[in-house]
Amino acid sequence: MDGANLRSQPVLEVRDLWKEYPVGDETVVALQNVTLNIMRGEICCIFGPSGSGKSTLLNQLSGLEKPTRGEVLIGGIPISRLSEEQLTNFRQRHLGFVFQSYNLLPQLTATENVALPLMFRGVPKPQREQAARELLARVGLSHRLNHFPSQMSGGQQQRVGIARAFITRPDIVFADEPTGNLDSKTTTQVMDMICSFARDFHQTVILVSHDPEMASYAHHIVTLRDGGIVGEQRTQHIEKERGFHASNIHSQQVLLFDPYYPQSCRYTGS
């Protein structure tokens, strides 16, 4: 199935979502009446000014918070109705996260950080570290495999964060302002990597940003204001697709790890 056909199937459905926070005697309505479909294989940017509700929406979509009203379905599963324990399992199995502040574990090397999600799935150490090394090669970090986060630049740490988010090939990768702490050149590299992983692995990425530049990397732009959707745009082609390839960074082989068959690793490429 090609990318455009793939993007005709919803992976995430949001129905009449509301989020209210009690603050003293008042109620802050952070999200109101949000109804939205995000398609499989789509890069979606949730865009809007500060305070418009972007992070709140991301937290509801990824099950980090429970909505006040409404429903979020991922692959048809109503995640808002899962218990905390079921949600934790669901997140480990189906979702990946890229954070603005990287959130790498400081006492683990780059390889160990990337391999961590596979450890939670019981993949043996040699296999998970091999998979991590392959993905680190893909993001141009073969020479930093044994470095700790404090020994890497911000851009390098974020590349580790991207490899970690994609290593299990989750259904959806959520990225909250993933380039917020990076300069413009590094931002371009990091966004090219995210887009390339999404394209090659046919994965859905949901990105939050207040920056119009970031929205140009998306197939689907959802504009929020005052907690509500005020605009939605879709395009088949990403304006900023720059053709980042593994071959650009001296790794000719890409490891495809199938999380549903942890024993099987296969290689593609020349």
Ligand SMILES: Nc1ncnc2c1ncn2[C@@H]1O[C@H](COP(=O)(O)OP(=O)(O)OP(=O)(O)O)[C@@H](O)[C@H]1O
């Ligand atoms: N835990 C909370 N308690 C009370 N109000 C909250 C809480 N979290 C968010 N809000 C309010 O909800 C609204 C949306 O906040 P949110 O953080 O989602 O906006 P945002 O678009 O992500 O902003 P930014 O770009 O500045 O991060 C804001 O008015 C905020 O003050």
